[in-house]
Amino acid sequence: xxxxxxxxxxxxxxxxxxxxxxxxxxxxxxxxxxxxxxxxxxxxxxxxxxxxxxxxxxxxxxxxxxxxxxxxxxxxxxxxxxxxxxxxxxxxxxxxxxxxxxxxxxxxxxxxxxxxxxxxxxxxxxxxxxxxxxxxxxxxxxxxxxxxxxxxxxxxxxxxxxxxxxxxxxxxxxxxxxxxxxxxxxxxxxxxxxxxxxxxxxxxxxxxxxxxxxxxxxxxxxxxxxxxxxxxxxxxxxxxxxxxxxxxxxxxxxxxxxxxxxxxxxxxxxxxxxxxxxxxxxxxxxxxxxxxxxxxxxxxxxxxxxx
Numbered sequence: 134x135x136x137x138x139x140x141x142x143x144x145x146x147x148x149x150x151x152x153x154x155x156x157x158x159x160x161x162x163x164x165x166x167x168x169x170x171x172x173x174x175x176x177x178x179x180x181x182x183x184x185x186x187x188x189x190x191x192x193x194x195x196x197x198x199x200x201x202x203x204x205x206x207x208x209x210x211x212x213x214x215x216x217x218x219x220x221x222x223x224x225x226x227x228x229x230x231x232x233x234x235x236x237x238x239x240x241x242x243x244x245x246x247x248x249x250x251x252x253x254x255x256x257x258x259x260x261x262x263x264x265x266x267x268x269x270x271x272x273x274x275x276x277x278x279x280x281x282x283x284x285x286x287x288x289x290x291x292x293x294x295x296x297x298x299x300x301x302x303x304x305x306x307x308x309x310x311x312x313x314x315x316x317x318x319x320x321x322x323x324x325x326x327x328x329x330x331x332x333x334x335x336x337x338x339x340x341x342x343x344x345x346x347x348x349x350x351x352x353x354x355x356x357x358x359x360x361x362x363x364x365x366x367x368x369x370x371x372x373x374x375x376x377x378x379x380x381x382x383x384x385x386x387x388x389x390x391x392x393x394x395x396x397x398x399x400x401x402x403x404x405x406x407x408x409x410x411x412x413x414x415x416x417x418x419x420x421x422x423x424x425x426x427x428x429x430x431x432x433x434x435x436x437x438x439x440x
Contacts, residue, residue: 138166139365140188142197142374146349147175147183147338159352160185163359172197172341173312174258178220181338182349190371192435196420197374200342201286203309206333208320211301213330215270216256217317225330229299233327235290238297238304241326242288249285251318252278284311285319303334343373371437372417378409383418391418392438399423399431407434 147156153174161169170191172184181204186194211229214221253259255270261278269276287309297304308316317333324331339346350358350367358364381400383391390397391410400408400421407422418438424430 138164138188139368140168141186141190141368141370142344143185143187143355143368144344144348144350145183145185145355146346146351147180148352149178149180152177153183156183157185160187160355163352163356164364170194172200175338176218176336178218179336179338181336182341182344182346183338184341184344184374186374187368189437189439190374192437193371193374193420196378197342199312201309201311202314202338202342203287203307203340204316205291205305205307205335205337205339206316206320207303207305207335208323208331209301209303209334210297210324210327210329210331211299212332213321213324214332217254217315217321217332218336219332219334221256221332227329229302229329232296232298233302233304235292235295235297235304237327238323239290241323242290242306244326245319245323246285246288249283250280251283251315251322252280253315254317257315281313283314285314286310305335307339309340343376344369372411372415375409375417375420378407378420379403379405380409380411380417382411382413384413388412388418388438391433391436394433394436396424396430396432397421399429412438 145156153171157169157171161167164187166188168188168191170186172186172194175181175183184197210233211227212223213225215224253266256267259266261276266278285308289307291305291307308319316336320333321331355367358367381403407420410418410421412418419433420435421431422434424432
């Protein structure tokens, strides 16, 4: 990678119709570097926030996959699909006579806050016996799916209507949740509590950790910036991506030792096993953790400093 090549985190506004892998491949061509990696997949038809790590930023991608996520979604009641979203074939219908009230919907939303159990969709990448569920689904094989835990931190109705008329009412909602939460399944489970089949009819990811929709750039904007030589202005520093880590500040001597990957005396007043070490200029030098065998020492997990 050339010395002038920008690096860090590029917040991409992922378009519909592309896999996360497709997005990485396209960015490698635009940025003319192979050191590009995404931080957790989005389904092809889903749009929204996809933070992409470039250059030195790829070293911290693993710490970004655990971010809480936020979405704006729409649930359609009365129809279930094979994929639990708008792109699968309809497998069940039950028309809603009259309407569903906003009060009914809000009561159901309240019941999903906190820690919930989810059964992942058959069309998902969850592995059972070493094989992804969607591979079984494509072969028409139904397998027992593992129940997973998810944490719903915030869930609220976005639609302003007080009534949602049948035969297939739809409403929009906002959800902030732990990683690995299936919003499709959440929509299906909401429908079940209302007494009907349901599916997720729209989904946009509006936040991934500290990265918001307003921070993101389209491919067109990225290509234009690359052509104009202003691409560096679109990147966010890796420090933003790991700002949630507990941190300590190193003096010059400690900084020199960190750059050589030294094991050091364990930092005082650190509550967590893993933490970030910054220099006095505010640049993150490394991610350190307590030594597994010698608790009075700390060892580098990831060196981020460059000479």
